[in-house]
Each structure stands twice: as C-alpha cells, then as structure tokens.
Amino acid sequence: GFGGYGYGAWSAGPNKITVESGMSGVGTQNAYLSAGGYKNPTPASALTEKYNGSAWAASATLIQANSAMAGFGTQNAAAFVGGHGDYDGTELYNGAAYVNAGNMGTQRRYGGSAGTQNAGLVFSGTGPSPSPNTDHAHTETFDGNAWTEVNNLNTARTQAGSGGTQNSAMLAGGAIHGGSLQSITELWNGTNWTETADMNTARNGTAGIGTQNH
Numbered sequence: 001g002f003g004g005y006g007y008g009a010w011s012a013g014p015n016k017i018t019v020e021s022g023m024s025g026v027g028t029q030n031a032y033l034s035a036g037g038y039k040n041p042t043p044a045s046a047l048t049e050k051y052n053g054s055a056w057a058a059s060a061t062l063i064q065a066n067s068a069m070a071g072f073g074t075q076n077a078a079a080f081v082g083g084h085g086d087y088d089g090t091e092l093y094n095g096a097a098y099v100n101a102g103n104m105g106t107q108r109r110y111g112g113s114a115g116t117q118n119a120g121l122v123f124s125g126t127g128p129s130p131s132p133n134t135d136h137a138h139t140e141t142f143d144g145n146a147w148t149e150v151n152n153l154n155t156a157r158t159q160a161g162s163g164g165t166q167n168s169a170m171l172a173g174g175a176i177h178g179g180s181l182q183s184i185t186e187l188w189n190g191t192n193w194t195e196t197a198d199m200n201t202a203r204n205g206t207a208g209i210g211t212q213n214h
Contacts, residue, residue, distance in 0.1 A: 013051075013054075014054070014055055014056060015056075016034065016049055016056050017049055017056050017057075017058060018039065018045070018047055018049070019039075020034075020036075020037030020038060020039045020045055020047070021037055021038045022036070022037045022038040022067040022068050023035060023036055023037035023045075023067070024036055024037075024068075024069040024070065024071035024080050024083070025071060025207075026071045026072060026073050026074060026075065026078045027051075027073075027074055027075040027078075028074075028075075029053065030051075030052060030053030031050075031051075031052065031053070031074070031075040031076075032050070032051040032075060033048065033049075033050055033051075033059075033071075033074075033075040033076075033078055033093070034048065034049045034050075034051070035047075035048045035062060035066075035069070035071065035078070035080050035093070036048075036062055036065070036066040036067050036069055036080065036083065036085070037067050038067050042065070043067065043084065044065040044066050044067045044083075044084055044085045045065055045066075045067065046061040046062040046063075046064070046065040046066070047061060047062075048060055048061060048062065048093070050075060059095075059096070060093070060096060060097045060098055061098075062080070062085075062091055062098055063091055063098050063099075063100060064085045064086045064089060064091070065085050066080070066083040066084060066085030066086055066089075067083055067084045067085065067109075068082075068083045068084050068109040068110050069081060069082055069083035069109070069111075070082055070083075070108075070110075070111035070112065070113035070122050070125070071113060072113045072114060072115045072116065072117070072120045072121070072122075072142075073093075073115075073116050073117035073120070074116070074117070075095070076093075076094065076095030077093070077094065077095070077116070077117040077118075078092070078093040078117060079091070079092050079093075079101070079117045079120055079142065080093070081104055081111070081113070081120075081122055081142075082104060082107070082108045082109055082111050082122070082125060083109050084109050084129065087107035087108060087109060087127070087128050088103040088104040088105075088106070088107045088108075089103060089104075090102060090103060090104065090142070090147075092117060092144075101142075101144070101145055101146075102145055102146040102147055103147070104122065104140055104147050105138070105140055105147055105149050106125075106127075106136055106138040106140065106149075107127055107128050108122075108124075108125030108126060108127060108136055108138075109125055109126055109127075109128075109129070110124075110125050110126050110158045110159045111123065111124055111125030111136075111158075112124045112125070112160050112161075112162030112169075112171045112208075113162055114162055114163055114164040114165055114166065114169035114170075114188075115142070115164070115165050115166035115169070116165075116166070117144060118142075118143060118144035119141075119142070119143065119144075119165070119166040120141065120142035120166060121139065121140070121141055121142070121164075121165075121166045121169050121188070122139070122140050122142070123136075123137075123138065123139040123140070123153055123162070123169075123171060123188075124136055124137070124153060124156070124157055124158060124160055124162075124171060124174065125158050126158040126159075126177065133177045134156075134177075135156040135157050135158045135176055135177055136156055136158075137152040137153040137154070137155065137156035137157075138152055138153075139151060139152055139153060139188070139193070141166055150191075151191065151192050151193065152193070153171065153186055153193050154184075154186060154193055154194075154195055155182070155184050155186070155195075156176070157171075157174035157175060157176050157182050157184075158174055158175055158176075158177065158204070159174050159175050159204040159205050159206075160172060160173050160174030160175075160182070160204065160206065161173055161174075161206035161207055161208035162208045163208035164188070166190070167188075167189065167190030168187075168188065168189065168190065169187070169188040170185065170186065170187050170188065170208070171185070171186050171188075171193075172184075172185040172186075172199055172206070172208065173185075173199050173202065173203045173204055173206050174204050175204035180202070181202040181203055181204050182202055182204070183198040183199040183200070183201065183202035183203075184198055184199075185197060185198060185199060
C-alpha cells in the first residue's frame with residue numbers, strides 16, 4: 001500500500017494499480033507521480049500512475065521502459081532521467097504525455113536529484129551495468145532542455161537519499177560498489193558541495209523529500 005504522513009503519524013493509503021519496485025517518483029503527498037520500475041517478468045516498466053491523495057489513476061506511458069531513474073519536478077511538470085532503460089536519457093512529462101529532451105553528460109542509474117522540470121539537478125549514481133559499475137560524483141544542472149556539468153560531489157556513491165532545489169540540495173547516505181554503506185551527508189549551494197553532519201545510521205536505497213533544511 002501507499003502510506004501517508006501527517007501530524008506525527010503514518011496511515012495506510014490505497015495500493016498502486018500495478019505491483020512494481022524501483023520506480024521514480026515526484027510531487028507531493030496529494031499530487032504524486034510514479035513512473036517506470038521493475039515489473040516481473042520484465043526488467044523495466046513504462047507505466048505511469050498519478051495519486052490525488054485518495055486514489056491512483058493510470059496515465060501516459062514512458063517513451064522508453066525504464067527503472068532506477070532520477071526524477072524531479074511536480075505531478076504535471078516532471079522530468080525522469082537516466083536509469084537501466086536509457087542511462088543518459090531525459091523524458092519530460094506535462095501531465096498527459098512524455099517527450100524526449102537533451103541527454104545527460106554522464107550515463108547513470110540510481111542517481112540523486114532535486115529541483116523542478118526547468119531547473120533541475122542530478123548527481124551521484126552508478127554507471128551502466130554490468131561493468132564497470134562506476135559510482136559517480138558528477139553533478140549536472142538542467143534548464144528544461146539541456147544539461148550542464150558543474151562541480152562534483154566530494155564522495156562518489158549510489159542509491160543515496162536526496163532532495164531540495166537546483167541551488168540548495170542535499171544528498172545523504174548511499175553505498176559504494178565493492179565497499180560499504182555510507183552515512184555521509186553533503187549540501188549543495190548552487191556552486192559547490194560541502195560535507196556536513198553524518199546520518200546516525202549508514203544506509204542506502206533511501207528516499208528523500210523536502211528542502212535542504214526541512
């Protein structure tokens with residue numbers, strides 16, 4: 001099921017229409033968008049579902065079936081990038097349909113992300129499978145059409161939690177291939193990444209929401 005959080009407690013919500021894992025999501029608690037994912041027996045799904053706070057509804061499918069994408073934006077103005085289906089691809093969603101946009105400079109899956117459809121930020125992640133599975137520190141900004149490479153993270157990693165805006169983002173936790181789970185947290189100020197207090201528990205595969213300070 002889908003859980004909602006409000007006033008200090010979690011509550012169960014309605015199930016998604018399709019059972020999947022590895023989806024990408026954007027939006028808010030009452031205007032949420034889920035795209036792609038792993039759908040047995042296929043390695044990637046093109047399905048998109050919208051949630052309005054009480055129920056799920058199917059929407060347009062991705063151009064390229066995909067999973068482990070980074071996503072940013074809102075329910076009706078979203079961007080989904082990278083992933084197993086198209087490591088450097090970018091798809092934009094307008095609430096009803098998808099179109100392709102410019103490719104990222106770095107191929108990645110499991111990337112971190114922040115921002116809006118026209119002012120996005122993507123960072124970290126892992127390169128194409130099965131080899132070399134390189135973890136990335138590369139950071140790129142998106143203007144709604146094209147990508148620009150900017151300053152790298154201090155610690156390359158994958159599957160970390162992220163959130164914020166193009167000029168005020170954070171990345172926490174994650175993992176290093178062949179290494180260990182991470183507790184490192186980094187803050188982005190629009191120009192550089194700076195390490196700050198570590199998480200209490202090292203972990204990966206987390207999700208992030210909110211702003212850099214909330």
